[in-house]
Amino acid sequence: MGWYRRLRNLARRDRVDRDIDREMSFHLAERVDDLIASGLSAREAQRAARLRFGNYSAQHERARDMNISTHIESLGKDVRHAVRGLLRNPGFALAATAVLALGIGANTAVFSVVNAVLLRALPYSDSARLVMVFDNFPQQGVDRGPGCIADFLDWKSRSHSFQTLDAAANNRLTLTGDGDAEQIAGLAVTATFFETLGVRPTAGRTFVAGEDQPGRTQTVVLSDRLWRRRYGADPAVLGKTIALNGRPFIAIGIMPPSFQFGSPEVEVWTALTLDPPTRRGPFFLRGIGRLKPGVTLEQAAAEMQTIAAQVQRENPRDYIRLRYPVAPLREVVVGDVRALLWILSGAVLLVLLIALSNVASLMLARATARRREIAIRLSIGAGRARLVRQLMAESLVLALGGGALGVALAASGVSALHRLAPRGLPRLDEIGIDGRVLAFTLLVSVASAIVFGLAPGLAASRAALAESLKQGGRGGDARSHGRARGVLVVAQVSFSVLLLIGAGLLIRSFDLLGRVNPGFQAPPERVLTLVVSPNGTRYRERAALNAYWERLLDRMRALPGVEAASIAITMPPDRLSFTDGFEIQGKPTPPGIDNPAVPVPFVSQDYFKTLGIPLVRGRWFDNRDTQDAPPVTIISEAMARQYFPNEDPVGQRLKHGGRMLNNSYMEIVGVVGDVRYEGLDRQIRPVYYEASTQSTARPMWLLLRTSGSALSMAPAVRQAIRELDPDVPVARVSTMASALSETVSVPRFRSLLMTIFAAASLLLAAIGIYGVISYSVSQRTQEIGVRMALGATSANVRRLVIGQGSRLALAGIALGLGGAFALTRVLKQMLFGVAPTDIPTFAGVGAILGATALLASLIPACRAARVNPIRALRNE
Amino acid sequence: MPKSKNDILQGTLALLVLKTLASRGRMHGYGITTHIQSVTRELLRVEEGSLYPALHRMEQDGWVRAEWGVTEKKREARFYSLTAEGRRQLAREEESWAKLTEGVSLLMGFA
Numbered sequence: 001m002g003w004y005r006r007l008r009n010l011a012r013r014d015r016v017d018r019d020i021d022r023e024m025s026f027h028l029a030e031r032v033d034d035l036i037a038s039g040l041s042a043r044e045a046q047r048a049a050r051l052r053f054g055n056y057s058a059q060h061e062r063a064r065d066m067n068i069s070t071h072i073e074s075l076g077k078d079v080r081h082a083v084r085g086l087l088r089n090p091g092f093a094l095a096a097t098a099v100l101a102l103g104i105g106a107n108t109a110v111f112s113v114v115n116a117v118l119l120r121a122l123p124y125s126d127s128a129r130l131v132m133v134f135d136n137f138p139q140q141g142v143d144r145g146p147g148c149i150a151d152f153l154d155w156k157s158r159s160h161s162f163q164t165l166d167a168a169a170n171n172r173l174t175l176t177g178d179g180d181a182e183q184i185a186g187l188a189v190t191a192t193f194f195e196t197l198g199v200r201p202t203a204g205r206t207f208v209a210g211e212d213q214p215g216r217t218q219t220v221v222l223s224d225r226l227w228r229r230r231y232g233a234d235p236a237v238l239g240k241t242i243a244l245n246g247r248p249f250i251a252i253g254i255m256p257p258s259f260q261f262g263s264p265e266v267e268v269w270t271a272l273t274l275d276p277p278t279r280r281g282p283f284f285l286r287g288i289g290r291l292k293p294g295v296t297l298e299q300a301a302a303e304m305q306t307i308a309a310q311v312q313r314e315n316p317r318d319y320i321r322l323r324y325p326v327a328p329l330r331e332v333v334v335g336d337v338r339a340l341l342w343i344l345s346g347a348v349l350l351v352l353l354i355a356l357s358n359v360a361s362l363m364l365a366r367a368t369a370r371r372r373e374i375a376i377r378l379s380i381g382a383g384r385a386r387l388v389r390q391l392m393a394e395s396l397v398l399a400l401g402g403g404a405l406g407v408a409l410a411a412s413g414v415s416a417l418h419r420l421a422p423r424g425l426p427r428l429d430e431i432g433i434d435g436r437v438l439a440f441t442l443l444v445s446v447a448s449a450i451v452f453g454l455a456p457g458l459a460a461s462r463a464a465l466a467e468s469l470k471q472g473g474r475g476g477d478a479r480s481h482g483r484a485r486g487v488l489v490v491a492q493v494s495f496s497v498l499l500l501i502g503a504g505l506l507i508r509s510f511d512l513l514g515r516v517n518p519g520f521q522a523p524p525e526r527v528l529t530l531v532v533s534p535n536g537t538r539y540r541e542r543a544a545l546n547a548y549w550e551r552l553l554d555r556m557r558a559l560p561g562v563e564a565a566s567i568a569i570t571m572p573p574d575r576l577s578f579t580d581g582f583e584i585q586g587k588p589t590p591p592g593i594d595n596p597a598v599p600v601p602f603v604s605q606d607y608f609k610t611l612g613i614p615l616v617r618g619r620w621f622d623n624r625d626t627q628d629a630p631p632v633t634i635i636s637e638a639m640a641r642q643y644f645p646n647e648d649p650v651g652q653r654l655k656h657g658g659r660m661l662n663n664s665y666m667e668i669v670g671v672v673g674d675v676r677y678e679g680l681d682r683q684i685r686p687v688y689y690e691a692s693t694q695s696t697a698r699p700m701w702l703l704l705r706t707s708g709s710a711l712s713m714a715p716a717v718r719q720a721i722r723e724l725d726p727d728v729p730v731a732r733v734s735t736m737a738s739a740l741s742e743t744v745s746v747p748r749f750r751s752l753l754m755t756i757f758a759a760a761s762l763l764l765a766a767i768g769i770y771g772v773i774s775y776s777v778s779q780r781t782q783e784i785g786v787r788m789a790l791g792a793t794s795a796n797v798r799r800l801v802i803g804q805g806s807r808l809a810l811a812g813i814a815l816g817l818g819g820a821f822a823l824t825r826v827l828k829q830m831l832f833g834v835a836p837t838d839i840p841t842f843a844g845v846g847a848i849l850g851a852t853a854l855l856a857s858l859i860p861a862c863r864a865a866r867v868n869p870i871r872a873l874r875n876e
Numbered sequence: 877m878p879k880s881k882n883d884i885l886q887g888t889l890a891l892l893v894l895k896t897l898a899s900r901g902r903m904h905g906y907g908i909t910t911h912i913q914s915v916t917r918e919l920l921r922v923e924e925g926s927l928y929p930a931l932h933r934m935e936q937d938g939w940v941r942a943e944w945g946v947t948e949k950k951r952e953a954r955f956y957s958l959t960a961e962g963r964r965q966l967a968r969e970e971e972s973w974a975k976l977t978e979g980v981s982l983l984m985g986f987a
Contacts, residue, residue: 006936023905023954024928030906030951031924053924066932 009068020063028053074386078393085394092366093398096359100402102760103355104448105409108433108441110348112414114341115440116431117334123258123430124329125198126290131300132332133165133287136308136323137597144325144332146284150277151311152190155287155324158307161300165289166193167272170263172700173244174535174729179230181729183533185265186244188272188285194221196290197261204238204253212271219271220249224257226267244270246536261288264429280318281580283597288329301326318581333426339829340750346826347502347757350495352448354764357488360452361771363395364481367456388457395453396446403445407433410441422745459484482776489768490812493853496758496765497816497845498823503758504841505827505834506751512833513744518573519675519684521612527736528710529571532702532721534728546627546693548725553604555720556704561713564610564705567692570601571701572611572736573743574679578602582688584643585653585665598639599677599687600656602695608634608672610705611736616640618650618670621691631694633666639686640671654688666690679743681832703736710735750830762849765812766856773805774860784864785872794865801864805857806850813846889922889930890939891973894966897940897958904945904953905931931956939965 009016028049035045050056086093121127133155134144147155152167159165169188174181194206206221220242222231231237241248249270260266272285291300304324312322327335367374377387411433421428459481532552539545549567556565570577579597589595605621607613616637625632633654640649653665674684706713714733721730777784784797792800824836834841896908903911908931909922934940939962945955958966 019954020928020932022952026904026951026953027906027909027924027928034910054926059926059928062926062929063932066929066936 006068007072010072013068013073016064016067017060020060020067024053024056024060024063075389075393078390079397081390082394082397086397089366092362096362096398097402097405099355099358099764100399100445100448101405101409103352103406104399104403104441104444105406105413106348106757106760107352107444108406108410108437109413109417110341110344111440112410112433112437113417113431114345115434115436117337117425117427118341119436120430122330122333123260127329129291129293130197130329131289131291131297131326132329133289133304134325134327135283136321136325144327146286147324148277148281148283149274149285150280151283151324152285152287153274153277154307154311155304158310159300159303161292161295161303162289163292164192164196165287166190166196167274167285167287168193168262169272169285170266171270172531172533173268173270174246174533175230175268176243176246176536176727176729178242181727182230183531183729183731184226184267185263186268186270187262187266188270190272190274193269193288196288198290199255199259201253202256203235204251206253206269207271212274214273214275216271216273218244218247218249219252220244221253221255221269222251223255223259223267223269227254243536244268246538246540260429280315283579297326297328337426339826343502343826343830344753347499347754350499351757351761351764352444354492354495354761354768356448356452357492358764358768358771359398359448360456361485361488361768363452363456364459364485365771365775367391367459368481388454391457392449392453395449395457399445399449399453402448403441406445407438407441410437420749422742422749455484482772482779485772485775486808489765489772489808490815492761492765492768493809493812493849494816494819496761497813497849498820499754499758499761500845500848501816501820501824501841502827503751503754504845505824505831505836505838506747506754508834508838508841509830509832510744510747510751513680513747516676516680518680518740519613519673520572521614522610522705522736524737524740525735526706526708526710527611528704528706528713528717528733529736529739530702530714530717530733531700531731532567532728533700533731534725535698536727538725538727542627545698548728549604549692552702552721552724553606555724556702556717559713559716559720561706561708561716562704563707564606566604566607566610566703568601568603568607568701568703569692569698570599570677571703571739572675572677573740574677575701575739576677577700580656582654582656585655587643596685598685600690601677601687602690602692604692607689607703610703611675612705613675614673616671616673617648618668620670621689621693625691625694627693629694631664631666632669632691634670634672634689635668636672636687636689637674638684639688642686710737747830747832762852765849766852769805769809769853769856770859772808773801773857774863776804777801777860777864780864781867781872784867785869788867788869789873797865797867798861801861802854802857805853805861809850809853813849816849817842817846888969888973889926890934891966891969892920892922893927893930893934894939894958894962894969897956898963898966902945902955902957904947904955906953908956934962937965938962 031049031052032042032045035048036042040048053059122130124130132144133147135147135151136143137145146169147167149167156165167190171186171188173184173186175184176182189207189212191207191209191212194201200206201221202224204221207219210216211219222237227233227237237251238253239250241250243249255269291297304326308322308324312319374387378384414431414433417431418428534545534548539548553565553567556562576599578600580600581597582595583589584595601607603621605623605625608615608620617640618634621632621634635649635654643649644652649668649671652668654668655665656663672689675687676682676684677687678685704710704713704717718730718733721728784792784800787800788797820842821837828836892912893908896911897903900907900911905927909924909927912920912922931940931942935942935956939959940956941959942954942956944952947953
C-alpha cells in the first residue's frame with residue numbers, strides 16, 4: 001500500500017473506518033447465516049458469531065492501523081492535548097516560551113547575518129570564479145594593496161589564467177547640471193568590467209571594448225539610485241550628456257537597483273582610461289578577473305607569482321620583493337568580518353544553551369509536580385513510549401511557539417542592525433529573513449525541544465510509576481531531579497562566565513582604543529571637516545585652483561568663530577588618500593632595498609595650526625612656498641627618527657617616488673609630531689607632507705578650527721562656500737569628533753553585541769540559580785525546621801542556603817574560567833591592548849558572577865531563615 | 877477454543893491465506909475462513925478477528941490486492957486476490973514451512 005497511501009488515507013479516515021466496518025459486518029452476516037442454517041436461532045446465531053469473531057473493536061483498530069499513518073494522527077492528538085495542558089499552566093508556558101523566544105530569536109538574527117554575508121553567493125554570475133588581483137607592499141604590512149597602470153598592463157599581457165581581467169578604482173566626482181552641484185562616489189573601470197561580473201544593465205548598454213583607451217568620448221553608466229534621485233527615472237536620460245568634474249560624459253546605461261560592487265556608495269561607473277604609464281606609480285587600482293574554465297585559484301596565484309618575479313627583475317628600483325596576490329572575490333568582500341561572525345555565532349549558541357537549561361529546569365520542576373498525573377496515566381495502560389511522546393509534544397509546542405516569537409524578535413533585531421551597524425559591514429543590505437533562515441529556525445526549535453524535553457520526559461516517565469500513588473511521595477525522583485537541575489545551573493554559570501569574559505575583553509579593547517592619542521591636540525568637537533570639490537572646467541588650471549583655495553581660506557578665516565582654516569588631501573585618524581615612495585638625497589637605498597610607500601598628505605600652510613600638531617624643528621609651510629618657489633616638504637618625527645637618526649633633517653632633501661623619477665628634490669624645512677592617518681590601532685609610520693600650493697594632487701578636505709562647537713558653524717560655512725562659487729559642491733560635513741568615533745565604530749559595535757549577549761546570559765543564569773535554590777529550600781523545609789529546633793539561628797540557616805548556592809556558582813565559575821583560558825584565543829584578532837588571558841578581566845568576571853550568585857541565593861535564604869520550625873516539623 | 881491450535885495458526889496465517897488465494901483465486905475474507913476450515917477438516921480454525929488486520933497488512937505489503945464486489949447473495953464484500961509478489965512470498969513461506977517441519981520431525985524422531 002505504501003506510505004503514500006497511508007498518508008493519504010489520513011484525510012479519508014472516516015471512509016476507511018466505514019470500509020473496514022462494511023467488510024467485517026459482511027463477515028459476521030455470513031457467519032450468522034451459516035449458524036442459522038446449522039440450527040441456531042437468530043439471536044443465538046448473532047451471539048455465537050460475535051463470540052467467535054473476537055474483540056471487534058480491537059480488530060477494527062488493528063486493521064485501521066494497517067491503513068492509516070496512525071503515528072501522525074496520534075501526534076496531532078498529542079499536540080492538541082499538549083496545548084490544553086499548557087493553557088492550564090499559563091505562567092509556566094509564558095516563562096518557557098519567552099526564554100525560548102530570546103534564545104532562538106538571537107540565534108535566528110545572527111544566522112540571518114551569517115546567511116547573507118557568508119553563505120549566500122555573491123550577486124554576480126558564477127561568482128566563485130571571480131578573483132581580485134593586488135600589489136603587495138611587504139614593508140608596510142599591506143598584503144592586498146592597489147596596483148598601478150603598468151602593473152595592470154603586465155597582468156593582462158603576461159597571464160593566461162583569466163578569461164577576462166579588469167581594473168577598478170574608486171573616485172569622487174562632482175556632478176553638475178540638472179540640479180545642485182553634488183559630489184558622488186564613482187568607480188572607474190576598464191571596458192570589460194561588467195562582462196567579467198556577468199551583470200547586464202536594465203537599460204542602455206555598458207562599455208564596449210576599447211572604450212577605456214585614451215582619447216575616446218567619455219561615457220558613464222548610472223546607478224538605479226542616481227537615476228531615480230536626480231533624473232526622475234526618465235528613460236530619456238540615455239544619450240544625454242551630463243557633467244562630471246566639469247567634463248561632458250554621455251550617459252549610456254543604467255544598472256539594476258540591486259547591483260553593487262565594492263563600496264555601496266558608488267553611483268556611477270566611468271571608463272578607467274589606461275594612459276600609457278610613464279612610471280610605475282601611482283598605485284590606485286585593483287584587478288578583478290574571471291578565471292578561465294579549468295584554471296584553479298592556486299594555478300592563477302602561482303602564475304601571478306612568476307609574473308611578479310619577472311616584473312621585479314625588470315624594475316629593481318621600483319619594487320622590493322614584489323608579489324601580486326590573488327584572492328577570491330568573496331573572501332575580499334567578507335574576509336574581515338568572518339571571524340567576528342563565527343564568534344558571534346558561538347556566543348549566541350551559548351545564550352541558547354543557557355536558555356535551554358532554564359527551560360529544562362522548568363520542565364523538571366513541572367514533571368515533579370505532575371508525578372501523580374503521569375503515574376495514573378501509566379497505570380491505566382499508556383505505554384511508556386506513548387507517554388514520552390506526549391511529553392515531547394509539549395516540548396515541541398513550546399519550542400515552536402518560542403521559535404515563531406523568536407523570528408519576530410529577530411526581524412526587529414535585523415532592522416535595528418540595518419540602522420545601527422557600522423557602515424563598513426559588508427553586504428549589509430542583503431541581510432534579511434529568507435527561506436533558509438526560517439528553515440534554520442525550525443531546525444533549532446525542534447533540536448531545542450529534543451534537548452530540553454527529552455531528558456526530563458524520560459526521567460519523569462521512568463520514576464513516576466515507582467513513586468506513584470504514594471501519599472506525599474517525595475523521594476528519589478525529586479532528589480535526582482534536584483541534582484539534575486543543579487548540574488544545569490553549573491552549566492549555565494560557566495557559559496555565562498565565558499560570555500562575560502568575551503564581552504569584558506572587547507569592552508576593554510574598545511576603551512583602550514578610544515584612548516589612543518591620534519597625534520593632534522585640537523579639541524575634536526571644535527574641528528569642522530567637510531569635503532569641497534572644485535572640479536569644474538574653471539578650475540582645471542593649477543593656478544586657478546590655487547587661487548580658489550586662497551580665496552576660500554581667506555573667506556573662512558574671516559568668518560567669526562573660525563580660528564584657523566586649512567585644506568588637506570588626507571585627514572586623521574584614518575582618511576588616508578595617497579601614498580608614495582620617496583628617495584632621500586645623499587642616502588641612496590642599496591640595490592634590492594627600496595623605501596616603502598608612506599602617507600603623503602598635501603596640506604595648506606595652516607594645517608598644522610588648525611589641528612594642533614606640534615612643530616618639533618624648523619618651520620611650517622608659509623607664504624614663501626608658492627607654486628613657483630623651490631619645492632619644500634615637512635617630515636614627521638617618525639621619519640626623522642628612522643631616516644635621520646643622529647642629524648638634523650632640516651636642510652636635507654627628498655623626492656617623490658622611486659629613483660627613476662625625474663622630479664625635483666624637495667627641501668626639508670620642518671619636522672612635526674606624529675599623527676595617525678591609518679586608524680588608531682595601526683603602528684605609526686613615517687610621513688612627509690607637501691604644500692598644497694606646490695603639489696599636483698587635488699585636495700578635498702576643508703578643516704576649520706572653531707572657537708565654539710564646530711557643528712553650529714556649519715550653516716554659515718556652507719553659505720560662504722556657496723557664495724564663493726555655487727557650482728562647487730560641499731559634502732560630508734562633520735567634525736573630527738565624529739571621525740574619531742567612526743573609526744572605532746566596529747570595535748564599539750562588537751563590544752555592544754557581546755555585552756548584550758553577556759547581560760542576557762547573566763540574567764538567565766541568575767534566574768537559574770534562584771530557581772534551583774528556592775526549590776531546594778522548599779524541599780528542605782522539614783530539615784530546616786529540625787535544625788532550627790536544635791538551635792540553629794536565622795543566620796546559620798541563611799548561611800546554609802547561601803552556601804549551597806555558592807557551591808554551585810563556584811563550580812560553574814571554575815569551569816567557566818578554565819574554559820575561557822582555552823577559548824579566548826579566538827578573540828585575539830579583535831583585541832587591542834589586552835591579552836586573551838587578561839587576569840583583571842577574568843578576576844572581575846569571577847567576582848561579578850560570585851556576587852550575582854550570592855544575590856540570587858539571598859532571597860531564598862531569607863525565606864528559609866523565616867521558616868517556623870514548629871510548623872515545618874508538623875507538616876511532615 | 878483450544879489455545880494451542882490458535883497459537884500455531886497465528887504464525888502461519890499468512891501462509892494459509894496466500895495458499896488459499898493461490899488455489900481458489902479471488903475470495904473474500906469469510907470465504908477464506910470457511911475454505912481453510914473445510915479443507916483442513918476443521919483441524920484448523922482461523923481466529924476470525926485477526927484475519928482482517930492480517931489481510932490489510934498483506935495488502936499494504938503488496939502481496940494481495942483487494943476490490944469491492946458483490947456475492948451471489950447480493951451482498952457487498954471485499955475480494956482479495958494474489959499479486960505476483962504474493963506468489964513469490966508464498967513460495968518463500970512454503971520453503972520456510974518445509975524447513976520448519978523437517979527440523980521438528982527430525983528432532984521428534986531423535987531419542
